[in-house]
Amino acid sequence: MRHEEHEGRLATTNTKVTKGRTPRKLPPKLIGFRGVLPFVIFVAFVAIDVFVFSVAARAQNAPPPYTPPKLANGQPDIQGIWQVLDTAAWDLQDHGASLGVPAGRGVVVGNEIPYKPEALARKKENDAKRATLDPESKCYLSGVPRITFMPFPFQIVQQPDKVNILYEYNHTIRQIYMNGNPHPSGHIDWWMGDSRGRWEGNTLVVDSVDFGEETWFDRAGNYHSDELHVVERYTPITPYHMRYEVTIEDPKVFTRPWNMSAILYRRIDPNVELLEYECYAYQLEDQFTKK
Amino acid sequence: MNDRSNIGAAVLILLLPAVAGAQAIFNPKDWPEGKRGPGAHTWMAERAKLPSFTVPRTKDGQPDLQGRWGGTWSGDDIEEIPKFLDVTTPPWESWVSDPSDGKLPYQPWALAERVAHREGLGREVWSKDPTQHLYYDPQAFCMKSVPRYSQRGYELVQTADTVVMMLNWGHIYRIIPLDNAPRPSPAVRMWMGSARGHFEGDTLVIETTNLNGKMWLDSAGNFIGPNAKVTERIRLVSPNLLDYQATIEDPETFTRPFTLSAPQRRQGTGGGGANAARDPYAAESWEHACHEGNGEHEEQIKDLGFKWYLPPVPPRK
Secondary structure, eight states: OOOOOOHHHHHOOOOOOOOOOOOOOOOOOGGGGGTTTHHHHHHHHHHHHHHHHHHHHHHHSSOOOOOOOOOOOOOOOOEEEEEOSSTTTTTOOOOBBTTTEEEEEEEEOOOOOOOOHHHHHHHHHHHHHHHHHHHHTTOOOOOHHHHHHHHSSSEEEEEEEEEEEEBTTTTTTEEEEOOOSOOSSSOOOOSSSEEEEEEEEEEEEEEOOOSSSSSSSSOOEEEEEEEEOEEEEEEEETTTTEEEEEEETTTOOOOOOOOEEEEEEEEOOOOOOOBOOOOHHHHHHHHHHEE | OOHHHHHHHHEEEEEEEEHTTTTOOOOGGOOOOOBOOOHHHHHHHHHTTSSOOOOOBOOTTSBBBOOOOOOOSOOOOOOOOOSHHHEEEEOOOOOOSTTTOOOOOOOHHHHHHHHHHHHHHOOOOOOOOOGGGBBOOOGGGTTOOOTTTSSSSSEEEEEEEEEEEEESGGOEEEEEEEOOOOOTTTTOOOOEEEEEEEEETTTHHHHHHBSSSSSSSTTOOBBOOOOOEEEEEEEEETEEEEEEEEEETTTBBBSEEEEEEEEETTTTTSOOTTTTTTTTTTSSOOOOOOOHHHHHHHHHHTTTTOOOOOOOOOOOO
16 A cells, blocks of 8 residues: 555544633623723634633643544554654664664653663663664564564554454554454463454554563663463554554563554655565575675 | 485475465376476466456455465476376476566576575485585575465454465564655565565555565575565455466566466355355364474474575576
């Protein structure tokens, strides 16, 4: 699916002032024929003030509601090519720059990842030995949500009972089933997990389990166990942006569930399409051909 | 089948767990003398006898080719398998429909190259001597290309402006724009190439260029060059049967274009789908990680002296 202009629209801002400060009562002597104009101006200022205050308060709490275009089957249409612009591939948390690593604000809500003490030690060791321990160094499948944060585009293709996400990195596919089947029984070690989706309003909610222990969350050694449970929420907020929220649960590694929040950007560059990043093919060719 | 080729076949299977999975098993004792499995010519004869069929349309008015489709050929010698190689590889007709002799029309230099590829596989005289080996089948490294991807089954999905093919094998996919968007420069070389599609009547036509030439056509050393243009024609000829044709134009390597033809059957129909009614997950595509479990085999291939296959450079005219 190449980029198409979505005919989505920002919902009309509600301009009706429903509550606000009552204008203070003016002395009766001022309300003569000549006194009406100042009063009208005063009331108008109060109304504008209340309106501006109301809109500002709304903007602080939530973006204006956006209604995405719908597919023929009524599902929100989130198809297209998307990519993150943050630096979570390097580190999910706030981090300074170093050689080859751009500085960035993290995507972890509150910035703290609630590791158990022994798990935090393992995270630090992972980080110290990341050149050899990071599964990315072997070009393995990235896992979830790491694949989203890789600095490569991905394309969403919807079917009535399945959302497919095709990633340029390592030609990864996620097939998110919405066919009524629950997660299959028994633990299965999968690199990308087993994903089941549902729509909550305009939000695609994806519940994933059945992960192995081999994948990490980023290049800074943040990791999980095979008890990882990921819930992702993809919410279109403009024709060109989706809010991407992730809840991580893993009682083996973390003391409590924790959240990430990021933005996915629609790629609208001329001629944009997924190309290839065949990590392991390049690596194998290098290993086989180097003297 | 002598003992040495048995050992060779056993080692080949050992080296190719990801490739050899889910294939039919044939017992040489039950295989009639002179029998060939059905290839391109048998398929074309069957196709000619099919009653006319009105192809259903998608809501966008395209021929509806969507669904989960089984693969084409077995993966071994695309020209012909003259004798039993192992229990998964019985004698088989060529998949080449044109030229009619079923042979790939190699230029002399390219045929010599193909012969070298096959000898260097050590299939006939299996040896642990690394000097006996040249290249291993590039597919053993969990990669695919066009048209070899079609040898495995895939799910085909259509949107208004795109055809998507998703293989379970190795999570290989293709995204084929239908809007004739400008291709990347020839400097961009990709395993799966650059594909552009359009419909001609009921037929989906996909033209692929920008290949890298690093994948063989089969596991027996047949190859095309990086400048090949592959034109695939895919048509629904009955409710559960696709006609798949791939024409390859590669004047650097061949004396003329050639065409491969094969049927692709809708999965869950015919044989093998007996469990589908009972298993609600039968129509799901579960993860086939390939490279992640392949490290040991990659090391074995290296230890046996196999080199990384790079496309041969045609001689200067």
